[in-house]
Amino acid sequence: MARVEGRYGLVYTTDRPESAARFDDLVSAYLGFGRDIGDRLKALQADDPDMPLAHVAKGYFLKLFGSAAMSARARKALGDADSRFAAVAATEREKLHLEALRAWCADDLDRTTDLWERILLDNPRDAFALRLAHFNHFYAGEGRRMRDSVARVLPDWQDSDPDIGFVHGMYGFALEESGDYARGERYGRMAVERNPADAWSVHAVAHVMEMQGRHAEGIAWVKRHEPAWSTTNNFRFHLYWHRALYHLERHELAEVLALYDDYVASDIAADMYLDVCNAASMLWRLEMYGADVGDRWKGLTEVSLRHVEDHDLIFVALHYLMALLKGGEPEAAARLAAQLEGFANSAATQGRVSARVGVGTAAAMTALANGDPGAAVDALLPIRYDIWCMGGSHAQRDLFEEMLVSAAVQARPQLARALLAERTAAKPASAWSWRNYAKALRAQGQGAAAEAAEKRAEALLAAA
Ligand SMILES: [Fe+2]
Known part of the structure; x- marks a missing residue:
């Protein structure tokens, strides 16, 4: 040949x-x-x-x-x-x-x-x-490896190469995931200037804005390029998810639900795992923010029931589990959790991930769904610093931190106060975190500090 x-x-x-x-x-x-x-x-x-x-x-x-x-x-x-x-x-x-x-x-x-x-x-x-x-570095949670992987090849790419924008966008996203927001934004924007339909690069900049709490800018950024990136495959729904996440941070729950219905969950029947991750994590967050999501979980269970035996990616399996737990399928949820436990004995890469964080996270989510926040704290607290290894982005994995925080607010006020001191320091633009901090402080008898935290939340929401 x-x-x-x-x-x-x-x-x-x-x-x-x-x-x-x-x-x-x-x-x-x-x-x-x-x-x-x-x-x-x-x-x-x-x-x-x-x-x-x-x-x-x-x-x-x-x-x-x-x-x-x-x-x-x-x-x-x-x-x-x-x-x-x-x-x-x-x-x-x-x-x-x-x-x-x-x-x-x-x-x-x-x-x-x-x-x-x-x-x-x-x-x-x-x-x-x-x-x-x-892709694989991403689903191993290895931001630095992802960054260095692209950096190693960059000198071999030229400005005239038709795909160089994609390479810049990958570098931008990887820089963001390894904490270098300024350079991440620069490379992402450079790629989008070249090709506004380059959804991964639009996404890289969207992540920078999420991590830096630039919610209004994020909404404008994603909207500005929507005519171009919305021509892509189902990945476009992840960009709508990002836009919904900014609105959620601003407590614009009606807007989040509208984006959920019109875009994020609009093609769930296509059975693409990222769609389910977007949808399940958004519904779980919405409920933590106090929204009534109606019967929306139901729409996710049909697809999730097909994946009870899946463990290609633990991160993804956990999102199927969310849908089963919340969508009224406790038996299927228990089967999925049991298979994650069985898979934890496997030598496969994701088997090790299941052992390290999958089983514990599944137990925490099950406890939360069963109204036992204390058990959820017990399951999540020991593994919270290892959750990165299941991959996904910082923004996606933040859901598990939010689960821990809201479980602690309900069951362990002293721990909640400490966790929220930490969280408001890391995410000072998060009104939800300041509100929960106020609750935890009040439960600890710290009225003045609680009032100050509540004021921070109100100020953020008023400015939104
Ligand atoms: Fe993302």
Whole structure:
């Protein structure tokens, strides 16, 4: 089989010269959350069924769904890829991609990421490997690794490269997740200037604004670029989720519910895990803020019931659990929690995550749903500094801190006062935190301090 050079000097094994450019375009579509990724791959494979890397790509995209059902299909794609690779002399880069898919299918996420990083040493312009490594570092909670992964390849990208904006956006988001908000915002904005439809880069800046409590600016930022980024696939609902989160911070609950109905939960039936994470975490937060969410949990249970056995990502499984606990499916919730406990004995990367934080977080959420905030505190307090390892963003994982705080306010006022002293220091723009701080202070007989905290909350809400 012949070798064809594609964009960025990447070499593909194929007898069809046009397949290289089509593969490069597929990768660009993936970087841009294109709605036609599946169609592109199908068309490429229909015209070039023997291209070895296309089989690996199929396995990757199936694994990205993060579900047990799709993982089974990914293993089948791995088998097809193995047959193709056995019949051709593939490049070293392609062989490493095959091994990465194998490691991913074996649930060895650390090895999977290592293999992508190995590819990047020789091929720093392999944007597929870069974005996949970015994804895995993200779901390992490894902000610094995510940041350094992009920094290592940046010097090899040029301003004239069509995908450089995506690389800048990845760097921006990774900088934000490792706490460098100023540079994160700079790289994110640079990418959005180049391409306002680059949803990941819009998202990087949105995260900076969330972390810095710049809620009004965040709403304006997300709105300003909406005509462009709303053309992307279901990832767009995560940007609506971010906008809803700013409104929530401002206690604009009606606006949050409207965004929830119109966008965040509008395509739940598509069964994409990020949609469920967005929706479940927003409903849980809304209830903590005192909103009546009506029968909205019900809409999430149908999809979540299909994923009781899933543990591709513990972070995601916990969001299915939220929906089952709150949507009136206690038996399914108990089964999901039990399977997280069983999986905690596995040597798989996410099995270790389940053991470290998954089981405890599930126990805390179950206790909260059963009206036992004291038990929730007991389950969450010992693991709160390890929760990062389940991945997701700081903004997403903050939900678990909020759970701990609200459980403590109900059951352990002295601890609540301490936790909220900490939280208001870290998030001084959070009116919800100041309000809860006031409650905890009052419960401790500190009336004057409680009044001052309540005033801080009122001032923030009045300025919103
Ligand atoms: Fe986000």
